[in-house]
Amino acid sequence: xxxxxxxxxxxxxxxxxxxxxxxxxxxxxxxxxxxxxxxxxxxxxxxxxxxxxxxxxxxxxxxxxxxxxxxxxxxxxxxxxxxxxxxxxxxxxxxxxxxxxxxxxxxxxxxxxxxxxxxxxxxxxxxxxxxxxxxxxxxxxxxxxxxxxxxxxxxxxxxxxxxxxxxxxxxxxxxxxxxxxxxxxxxxxxxxxxxxxxxxxxxxxxxxxxxxxxxxxxxxxxxxxxxxxxxxxxxxxxxxxxxxxxxxxxxxxxxxxxxxxxxxxxxxxx
Numbered sequence: 001x002x003x004x005x006x007x008x009x010x011x012x013x014x015x016x017x018x019x020x021x022x023x024x025x026x027x028x029x030x031x032x033x034x035x036x037x038x039x040x041x042x043x044x045x046x047x048x049x050x051x052x053x054x055x056x057x058x059x060x061x062x063x064x065x066x067x068x069x070x071x072x073x074x075x076x077x078x079x080x081x082x083x084x085x086x087x088x089x090x091x092x093x094x095x096x097x098x099x100x101x102x103x104x105x106x107x108x109x110x111x112x113x114x115x116x117x118x119x120x121x122x123x124x125x126x127x128x129x130x131x132x133x134x135x136x137x138x139x140x141x142x143x144x145x146x147x148x149x150x151x152x153x154x155x156x157x158x159x160x161x162x163x164x165x166x167x168x169x170x171x172x173x174x175x176x177x178x179x180x181x182x183x184x185x186x187x188x189x190x191x192x193x194x195x196x197x198x199x200x201x202x203x204x205x206x207x208x209x210x211x212x213x214x215x216x217x218x219x220x221x222x223x224x225x226x227x228x229x230x231x232x233x234x235x236x237x238x239x240x241x242x243x244x245x246x247x248x249x250x251x252x253x254x255x256x257x258x259x260x261x262x263x264x265x266x267x268x269x270x
Contacts, residue, residue: 001176002076003157007050007068007113008139008203011060012259015042015053021227021258022051025213025220026134026205047130048177063261064200066103067139068113069157074102077114080156090114106152108143108198134213137266138179138204138250142196146171146182153180170248179204181248192240202262204250210267214253229255 012018019042022028028044028051040055056062071077081088081104090104102114143149150171153159159173159180171182185198207213221228231238245254251264 001158002073003069003071003159004175005049005067005139005178005180006070006115007052008136009052009054009065009067010259010261011054011056011062011065013056013062014259015040015055017226018042018053018257018259018261019044022053024227025216026207027132028134046135047132049136051136062259064203066111066113067200068115070115071157072116074114074116077156084155085152106149108145108149110141110143110149110199133208135206136178136203137206138181138248140181140183140201140204140248140250142183142185142198142201144185144198146184149182168249179250181250183248189244190240193244194241202245202248202264204248205263205265207265207267210252210265213265213267227258230258230260231256 010018019030022044023030026046028046031043031045042053044051044053054065078090081090085107088104088107090102093101093103103111104114105111141149146169150161150173153173154161157175159175162172162174162179164170164172169184173180173182181204183201187195190196217229242254245251245262245264248264251266253265254262255264256262
């Protein structure tokens with residue numbers, strides 16, 4: 001594939017705790033800090049996707065923040081953006097950190113980073129790819145105009161469209177391994193719940209068994225209650241948000257990580 005979804009970033013005040021959660025529960029490998037990586041961050045990986053958990057600076061919102069593509073040729077991306085999306089600009093930033101040098105966005109303002117090939121890597125990004133039972137399987141965002149965004153990701157990054165039932169209003173794209181799900185955003189869907197802006201929505205994981213995962217989660221909470229999933233403060237609001245979250249058909253088990261990032265799990269069984 002021309003492009004691979006290789007990077008997802010979360011912003012949190014509790015980056016160390018969150019890194020421990022994903023490392024302990026999903027078996028993700030953790031990067032050791034290096035001299036040119038930010039001190040306020042944790043980086044874990046599943047053998048394909050690196051998950052950067054960055055500290056929250058003043059004025060910055062917590063939660064899912066952005067994602068990143070590794071592409072065969074950055075210049076081709078520039079040319080395709082210029083030809084079809086001339087209003088979209090590209091930001092070049094100094095420094096040698098993984099997936100931090102080139103940033104741009106889609107027509108809805110969702111920010112993503114670009115990296116050429118293997119590029120300059122640190123930690124889990126330089127270890128190469130490996131297979132593990134528990135791994136990221138999809139990344140989902142919500143958009144007012146899903147078709148408009150899907151067009152960019154297919155034309156610029158050559159993501160392929162996946163088949164779906166006729167009554168499914170989501171759009172599913174793939175880089176050959178990870179599914180990129182674009183879900184419709186409608187403000188009326190948030191009746192009974194706090195309103196979330198159209199943006200990145202949740203992470204999805206493939207696990208060997210949802211039952212085994214739940215057992216491991218319960219044991220983890222017993223050992224360290226600080227790693228327990230975050231629950232909605234109001235039961236009715238939590239129920240409304242859960243129904244909306246469950247509109248993504250990939251997941252069998254839906255919950256939030258310790259800082260509130262939504263994650264779902266599936267094991268492929270019916």
